Amino acid sequence: MAVSPSSASTPVQTSSPSIANRLSRLVQPLLLLAPAGVWLLLLLVIPTLMILNISLIPGLRPGEIPGAYGLGNFLRIFDPINLRVMGRSLYFAIGTTIICLLLGFPVAYWIALLSPPRWRNLLLVAFVLPLWTSSLLRDYAWITILRPTGVLNSLLGAIGLPPQSLLNTGTAVIIGLSYSFLPYMVLILYASLEKLDRRLLEAAADLGANARQAFLKVTVPQTLPGIAAGSLLVFIISLGDFIAPELLGGASSMTIARLIYNQFLGATRNWGFGSALSMILILAVSLAIALLLKYGDRDIESY
Amino acid sequence: MNAPSRSPSSRRRFLQFSAAALSGVALANCRPQIADPGGNSGGSGSQNSLSIYSWSNYFDDELLSSFTAETGIRIVADVFDSNEAMLARVQAGGGAAYSIIYPSDYMVQQMIELDLLTELDKSRLEGLDRLLDQWQNPVYDPNNAHSVPTTWGTTGLVFSRSRLNPAPADWDFLWEQQSQLNGRLTLFNDVREVMGAVLKSLGFSYNSTDPAQIEAAYNRLRELKPAIASFTTDGWRDQIVTGDLLVAMGYSSDAIDLATEAPDIEYVIPASGSSLWTDTMVIPKTAPNPEGAYAWMNFLLKPENAARAVERLKFATPNQAAIDLLSPELRNNKNLFPPAEVLAKCEGIAPVGAATELYDRYWTQITSA
Numbered sequence: 001m002a003v004s005p006s007s008a009s010t011p012v013q014t015s016s017p018s019i020a021n022r023l024s025r026l027v028q029p030l031l032l033l034a035p036a037g038v039w040l041l042l043l044l045v046i047p048t049l050m051i052l053n054i055s056l057i058p059g060l061r062p063g064e065i066p067g068a069y070g071l072g073n074f075l076r077i078f079d080p081i082n083l084r085v086m087g088r089s090l091y092f093a094i095g096t097t098i099i100c101l102l103l104g105f106p107v108a109y110w111i112a113l114l115s116p117p118r119w120r121n122l123l124l125v126a127f128v129l130p131l132w133t134s135s136l137l138r139d140y141a142w143i144t145i146l147r148p149t150g151v152l153n154s155l156l157g158a159i160g161l162p163p164q165s166l167l168n169t170g171t172a173v174i175i176g177l178s179y180s181f182l183p184y185m186v187l188i189l190y191a192s193l194e195k196l197d198r199r200l201l202e203a204a205a206d207l208g209a210n211a212r213q214a215f216l217k218v219t220v221p222q223t224l225p226g227i228a229a230g231s232l233l234v235f236i237i238s239l240g241d242f243i244a245p246e247l248l249g250g251a252s253s254m255t256i257a258r259l260i261y262n263q264f265l266g267a268t269r270n271w272g273f274g275s276a277l278s279m280i281l282i283l284a285v286s287l288a289i290a291l292l293l294k295y296g297d298r299d300i301e302s303y
Numbered sequence: 304m305n306a307p308s309r310s311p312s313s314r315r316r317f318l319q320f321s322a323a324a325l326s327g328v329a330l331a332n333c334r335p336q337i338a339d340p341g342g343n344s345g346g347s348g349s350q351n352s353l354s355i356y357s358w359s360n361y362f363d364d365e366l367l368s369s370f371t372a373e374t375g376i377r378i379v380a381d382v383f384d385s386n387e388a389m390l391a392r393v394q395a396g397g398g399a400a401y402s403i404i405y406p407s408d409y410m411v412q413q414m415i416e417l418d419l420l421t422e423l424d425k426s427r428l429e430g431l432d433r434l435l436d437q438w439q440n441p442v443y444d445p446n447n448a449h450s451v452p453t454t455w456g457t458t459g460l461v462f463s464r465s466r467l468n469p470a471p472a473d474w475d476f477l478w479e480q481q482s483q484l485n486g487r488l489t490l491f492n493d494v495r496e497v498m499g500a501v502l503k504s505l506g507f508s509y510n511s512t513d514p515a516q517i518e519a520a521y522n523r524l525r526e527l528k529p530a531i532a533s534f535t536t537d538g539w540r541d542q543i544v545t546g547d548l549l550v551a552m553g554y555s556s557d558a559i560d561l562a563t564e565a566p567d568i569e570y571v572i573p574a575s576g577s578s579l580w581t582d583t584m585v586i587p588k589t590a591p592n593p594e595g596a597y598a599w600m601n602f603l604l605k606p607e608n609a610a611r612a613v614e615r616l617k618f619a620t621p622n623q624a625a626i627d628l629l630s631p632e633l634r635n636n637k638n639l640f641p642p643a644e645v646l647a648k649c650e651g652i653a654p655v656g657a658a659t660e661l662y663d664r665y666w667t668q669i670t671s672a
Contacts, residue, residue, distance in 0.1 A: 062394045063417040081664065087672045148547045165486070167533050247538065251531040254671035265387045267494060267664040
């Protein structure tokens with residue numbers, strides 16, 4: 001008798017925590033994910049759907065009766081004028097990404113592998129420091145440097161070199177963007193380079209690889225996900241930036257971000273077309289992220 | 304910035320704007336005091352405070368404190384930097400707190416069409432008859448039925464006298480001296496002002512809706528492109544002082560402000576005419592405190608109050624009685640108060656209806672070429 005209840009109760013006791021376990025296994029993620037989920041739903045998913053909705057009404061303006069649904073806004077994007085604007089935005093974004101990668105990799109490599117370990121955090125902080133100021137301020141600084149009578153030309157003049165007219169050109173925009181977003185690239189590359197398995201480099205050296213071969217065949221493949229992530233981040237944020245093109249780009253500085261701005265806060269107030277442009281931008285960025293998840297993560301798992 | 308945003312000096316300059324935003328914060332800090340039970344114990348807090356949505360440089364502490372001293376109403380001010388940004392916020396429902404808004408002329412017309420503004424009860428306003436004739440029955444709001452004009456100015460060319468020879472007198476100067484200006488000219492980042500100026504140079508109206516005229520203006524502007532450093536409404540000030548720029552399209556208020564710091568800087572209203580802009584006070588339909596709004600309008604319609612504000616803030620007033628109170632130096636400043644024959648050639652920017660899309664298309668084309 002004393003045994004049976006206990007033996008009877010034992011499965012009950014074991015089954016009840018297992019139900020509770022299963023329940024908590026269900027509830028826990030819900031509880032953990034709910035705040036972020038609600039946040040995403042209310043502030044990302046629903047607004048994006050609203051933008052999509054607006055983008056499907058050609059020529060929608062606030063305060064006017066919306067017309068019928070249609071694809072007119074999206075068709076308008078293929079107007080050569082608008083394609084050229086998108087082409088320029090892509091040129092700025094790709095140019096910035098390449099410059100950031102070329103400048104950022106050696107810096108991240110040096111900080112992660114060659115600098116004295118106790119200085120590393122300090123060096124990183126120093127590198128990220130420019131991000132603490134407003135991007136507007138940084139671009140204004142570049143105006144001061146690049147304008148015809150600015151700092152750059154005073155320096156060039158002092159050492160007897162011909163003055164450069166960089167302000168109000170595409171080059172100035174890429175300089176401004178690269179300066180602004182380089183720290184992101186360095187941070188991400190640093191995180192990736194820090195995890196580098198140095199034994200593989202030693203093995204490569206033992207097996208007769210010279211420094212260049214070891215770098216190209218061991219270091220670069222291992223940091224490829226970092227390179228992809230950093231490039232993608234820089235690409236995305238420079239695609240959406242309009243402060244640098246606006247302040248540094250001169251008379252031919254129209255970018256997709258500015259075009260969208262003009263549709264909402266400019267004279268035309270064509271929210272429908274602006275939303276369609278926004279959807280294209282969202283789509284391009286999502287596509288880039290999807291590519292990163294597909295190819296970037298697989299490499300990380302293979303370590 | 305592409306928006307036809309215009310008006311006096313500082314409000315479009317980023318640094319001053321941020322200063323204004325800070326002062327907006329400072330003003331916003333008045334809120335707890337407004338709700339202070341020490342005030343009107345019976346009334347609701349909203350009767351003791353007046354929320355104003357305005358360009359940044361139409362206030363200073365003195366103006367606000369003298370209003371509060373006179374009426375007991377405290378001001379909570381927010382600033383905008385373009386008419387379109389203001390309209391977008393109001394239409395999105397973010398303007399419900401404001402009892403006074405400061406739209407410019409063409410925006411008043413647009414807001415009337417959108418049914419956003421209260422028709423003013425003229426029996427509650429004193430001193431409208433003191434306005435200059437030109438503002439008694441403005442095109443954008445016949446008989447001032449919805450708005451009270453409060454400041455005005457012109458668009459023109461700003462240049463450095465010592466660096467530029469000959470001095471510009473008309474828009475044509477830009478094309479004639481194109482080789483000299485090569486990359487050292489800025490025009491506004493505002494399609495209507497820029498296209499309007501080119502239209503004027505061709506002898507057409509600033510507000511043309513004729514596609515052929517607009518296209519002719521676009522082609523003429525394209526010719527000028529190599530001379531244009533950039534399209535900026537406010538970014539030219541430092542660079543014209545340093546000599547990086549030779550000529551800039553500018554608002555009279557910006558030019559007057561800059562000329563006080565750099566005496567070499569001059570301003571000219573092009574002979575074939577330019578744009579004449581007016582900023583007004585309106586009461587939105589959603590105004591929580593119309594009583595306070597009328598009190599504010601009456602306060603600024605009083606000649607002595609308007610004159611003191613002009614002396615400190617350097618904008619032109621349409622109030623004849625206030626102009627009479629100004630010092631001769633200000634009153635005779637031709638940039639601040641241009642002669643009637645010059646003003647007669649200027650036009651206010653007016654909505655162009657469906658042609659807006661055409662303007663916008665040419666603008667995208669010119670800024671992406």
